[in-house]
Amino acid sequence: MEANQDYTEISSLGEFGLIDRLTKDIALTNSSSLKGVGDDAAVMEYHDTEVLVTTDLLLEGIHFDLTYVPLRHLGYKSAVVNFSDIYAMNGTPRQITVSLGVSKRFAVEHMDALYDGIRKACDVYGVDLVGGDTTSSRQGLVISITCIGDAPKDKIVYRDGAKDTDLICVSGDLGAAYMGLQLLEREKVASAGQKDFVPDFGGKEYLIERQLKPEARKDIIKELAEAGIKPTAMMDISDGLSSELMHICRQSHTGCRVYEDRIPIDYQTAVMAEELGMNLVTAALNGGEDYELLFTVPLSMHEAVSKLPGIKVIGHITKADLGCAMVTRDGTEIPLKAQGWNPLAQKD
């Protein structure tokens, strides 16, 4: 974040002035949005579909570091991670509410940038911003976004529907967002105290983009629908493949086997892991923030799902008593551990 020069103090606008400025030309584009910002509550209509609600709380110093995260990107990502949860139900995000806690080092222009990112995400994904709350904060920036979406009842996919012999599929590739974070942290350390430091991201742009500007897999949901495939279980990968797979297995009362050599990894991720001396598979299993979709389909859909671009079959569901394990390249079974990014277990 840039220094606070020639900027407008938020206190000069006050809460309602700031809200007016940030929300003044927001239009409602979804037919389900009846009333947006400006009353005690937003009003929506969902007479033919079910309503999906998800929420994420992002705190400065825990979830983001403004040393290297531009506010516009932060706004975009904060919205997108919520959309991702709605897609993970096989639904469509329709509305968000945005609550912000803002400390005094932020100026009106900083909020403009954050909101630009949020609005951009809304534009890209066709979501309406319908409400929120804005307040001051004693420490740092607090972002709480709630997303409302919808889906026909018979299309909703839960986490608990995986069955023995189902195929385990993931979209995209894994571990890149985590490697992007390592890279940003490395350059932050390298830049400490240096004016005009130019970080070196050459050849690693994909990792940076995956960390700073993730996308939700709307395209995969569309692709599955067009192929007539309804997953038996699905969730998005925010805490790492290993942790999410264990959620699905626990809730579905199953076990699983995933194959090390099937886990999709981009070459930039591999190069970066090599450079940092990190275990590549560990990063892909536990890195988190990929926002890819993890889902299971019946074995009979093997051919149909294998044909779809951007989707990879990485293993299969087993009976519960077999537990959850990864099968390495040499055939060894290693039990999966949920050592994904867990902000409540952090020691520092």
Place this chain on the structure above:
Amino acid sequence: MEANQDYTEISSLGEFGLIDRLTKDIALTNSSSLKGVGDDAAVMEYHDTEVLVTTDLLLEGIHFDLTYVPLRHLGYKSAVVNFSDIYAMNGTPRQITVSLGVSKRFAVEHMDALYDGIRKACDVYGVDLVGGDTTSSRQGLVISITCIGDAPKDKIVYRDGAKDTDLICVSGDLGAAYMGLQLLEREKVASAGQKDFVPDFGGKEYLIERQLKPEARKDIIKELAEAGIKPTAMMDISDGLSSELMHICRQSHTGCRVYEDRIPIDYQTAVMAEELGMNLVTAALNGGEDYELLFTVPLSMHEAVSKLPGIKVIGHITKADLGCAMVTRDGTEIPLKAQGWNPLAQKD
């Protein structure tokens, strides 16, 4: 908040362990709640009514002071202030999501107490807890609650429907929560550094209760419905009567007159204002956190609304060019100012 002795560290449970503990025997009681905690999103069904969504962000050091606010009460209040927004739309709160940011000085037992309060509020108001997010925080406690409610389309009351000659009504009495806060702050100062300090709240229990354990006016919404009265405009009083009235007038393109001698004030509020040398009417107009309902009804309903217990007619709506003013006991008109509690304009 008590000191951290013999308590369980949250990190010993981790995020999912804590969520499991806090939500383990939460039942869904509303027919609109199809799926609660445990998936990427909660699922609800609102085929016959409109969906209302409101959200509030509460930050330690800004909205509450744990020196004198018990966590159980804080949980209760955090939920109730959201219910109040749904009632202010003439709706019924049905579900909430609860996001918490928790710093290391909080133990599992503190979260139990906070959740006890939230669950108690849910029980009292018939609301289901269906989801949320839990994370660590570097500083202090962050509470973000989103409430989902519903109302038939033709029953929803907005802020922009007030018309010239409409009567302005409020429920309950005003200024008590603000006086309760002053009292708690006074006793906090008095207790500084003293062990075993016993605060003196004798004869002022009502003020303390209004501040620490406000209720949402579900009863008034029911009363109005039973009397066949649909307000033309309504909102709840969270920032102070003056500020809220100006919202209604601005959005309805009207002015208003309220009468000083009609503003309902409890005698404990009056005694406390006297004791503190504060202007009583200023406190009642700008104090905030009353969570009473402010609404307007057509003049023709004067008799019907006057008969209802707990509701007082305090003035009337005028044409916009007359502005917003309070008429004092001696007939002087004083323009209303929105000097309610505005956390973004605070200087300290």
